Amino acid sequence: MNKKSLALLSSLLVCGTVFTGCSSSKPEAVTTGNGTSPTASAITKPVELYFYHNAGITEEQFQEQFGKVINEKLPNVTVKFVPKDKSVSLAEMMTSGTTKVDIFIDSIGQIGLKGSLIDIGLNQDLSDLIKKHNIDLNRFEPSTLDAIKVMGGLYGLPISNSAYVLMYNKDVFDKFGVAYPKDGMTWEEISDISRKLTRSDGGTQYVGYSTSINHYLRLNPLSLANVDAKTKTASLNTDTWKKLIQESLLNPMSADGYKQVATDLSKQWYKIPYTDEFAKNRNVGMFTFMYGDYAWTKEMNWDVVSLPVFKDKPKQGSQAYPTYMFVTSTSEHKDEAMEVAKLFISDEFQTQFSKAGGITVLKNDAIKQVFGQETQMKDKNIKNAVFYNTAAPAAPKTRYDTYVEDAVKAQISSLLKGETDLNTALRTAEETVNKKIESENK
The missing domain is CATH 3.40.190.10 (Periplasmic binding protein-like II)
Known part of the structure; x- marks a missing residue:
């Protein structure tokens, strides 16, 4: 071949x-x-x-x-x-x-x-x-x-x-004199870095962190099932869901600059900065996404590290994909x-x-060792980023999973703008999903 x-x-x-x-x-x-x-x-x-x-x-x-x-x-x-x-x-x-x-x-x-x-x-x-x-x-x-x-x-x-990894724009870090992220960082550390990078400069609003909410929820490192396969219901207003959303979504996006960004992007399907903002507009410092040799990174001064982890689950990354x-x-x-x-x-x-x-x-470790040798990414930190963490336990998938992803994503703008609280947002998302499943099954 x-x-x-x-x-x-x-x-x-x-x-x-x-x-x-x-x-x-x-x-x-x-x-x-x-x-x-x-x-x-x-x-x-x-x-x-x-x-x-x-x-x-x-x-x-x-x-x-x-x-x-x-x-x-x-x-x-x-x-x-x-x-x-x-x-x-x-x-x-x-x-x-x-x-x-x-x-x-x-x-x-x-x-x-x-x-x-x-x-x-x-x-x-x-x-x-x-x-x-x-x-x-x-x-x-x-x-x-x-x-x-x-x-x-x-x-x-x-x-x-x-696997899910964290890409970062070196130019944004250099611009604001912030040290680059490293493999094995916690969400708390990433949140701190994100706050340092979230600032307005020269008429441009920079933000420190963003992600693809759909992908992240689908592969979430706490192994939460979007929908219970047996009961065909979502149960989102729980302590573990709150932990996932608060610590790895809201905390990294808590600086004031996100309120304006959330307002500007509220009508976009992705609600928060996505691939264009990271790689085209280049006003996002860090972006977690599925690993890949993406065309939209080719002209960027970027590198990659492992997905951040929860303090109580060190070295546990995303679920396998x-x-x-x-x-x-x-x-x-x-x-x-x-x-x-x-x-x-x-x-x-x-x-x-x-x-x-x-x-x-x-x-096979020998196969892992040659990873990326024949790509344009061979000088990046891709091998460590991909293999540093172990995969989180697998959560079952259902035909309704995208309902949860979309319902949670719909609440993000209001959460970032302070228009709702996490309990209300998750309760609303849960009700939306379960009504949609019930209606479909009728």
């Missing part, structure tokens, strides 16, 4: 994927699952496999990122790409009888949502297939498996991972689909993927 393909693949997979199947012809070659990549003899008869990527990438992107690897290693597999049609739901596509999907690719952040694999019943536990194919689960970072197990079963194999290959319950070629999945969990692929800036799903 060439460097261009790997770079494209890593840039896609840092934010999320899945597979499922049932085989009419068993592979005649036995592979060990100990990290070696399947050979061409693993599938001896021609077979067509249908792939669906829930991120909505193009066929050209899919072939560049996945198809080339499969064609090179498993020439008997003909890759069939199923495009995502936004005008028709996946459930409608599948029930029409005209669409096949053997391998479904998706991130943990999307897999529980409406219209995804589990929601429409294409999932199946792969435990028996994993045993049959001698796949050693001890090779994986446990958090990447736990994230899908809490959804009810081992429905997919992780092929990439991501794996992308999976799922073999669907309806696939007629489950064994062949498993051989394809094994390509992407092999030491060979994961090593090259790591070099290209992708976060490996394996515990």
Whole structure:
């Protein structure tokens, strides 16, 4: 696989994927699952496999990122790409009888949502297939498996991972003479730095810190479930939710300058400074976001450190954010689909993927050591930022999670402007979410 393909693949997979199947012809070659990549003899008869990527990438992107690897290693597999049609739901596509999907690719952040694999019943536990194919689960970072197990079963194999990190604009720090952040800082320390950076200068209002609220809540380091999967209700007005919002959202954004910023951005969907403010306007000192080699950072004087931690949970970062290959319950070629999945969990692929800036799903330290070597970020602190913390325990995802993210985000402007208090904001958000779930279920 060439460097261009790997770079494209890593840039896609840092934010999320899945597979499922049932085989009419068993592979005649036995592979060990100990990290070696399947050979061409693993599938001896021609077979067509249908792939669906829930991120909505193009066929050209899919072939560049996945198809080339499969064609090179498993020439008997003909890759069939199923495009995502936004005008028709996946459930409608599948029930029409005209669409096949053997391998479904998706991130943990999307897999529980409406219209995804589990929601429409294409999932199946792969435990028996994993045993049959001698796949050693001890090779994986446990958090990447736990994230899908809490959804009810081992429905997919992780092929990439991501994490929440803190990026910072060195120029803003230099402008105000503030020391750069370090790996392992607490939210209290970040809040102190943020206050030092939040000031008006030359007609520009600078703020010290911001984040992507949706992503942060989805991967929150306290492992709070947005919605209880059994009761289908949100319970937000609790001490742990208050701790999460107060210490890691409100305290870092408590300086007076945020009141004006919150007013200016109150009509924007993101409510608080986002990627444009951080990377384009460059009036934000620190920004926590999913790790990635993002185009919007290319012209910045920036670096990155690990996600800040709570004092009572040192070195506990965000929840893992794996992308999976799922073999669907309806696939007629489950064994062949498993051989394809094994390509992407092999030491060979994961090593090259790591070099290209992708976060490996394996515990292998040698693979982690080459992380980012072939990227423009190799001189940044990316390796420490990504691997410094351990992943927080996985919280189950539901189809209603975005309701919580949006409801909490809707309260942020009022909180920053002092128009409401945290108890009222969380109670209002909770009521909004539960009414919406109840209405939908009716």
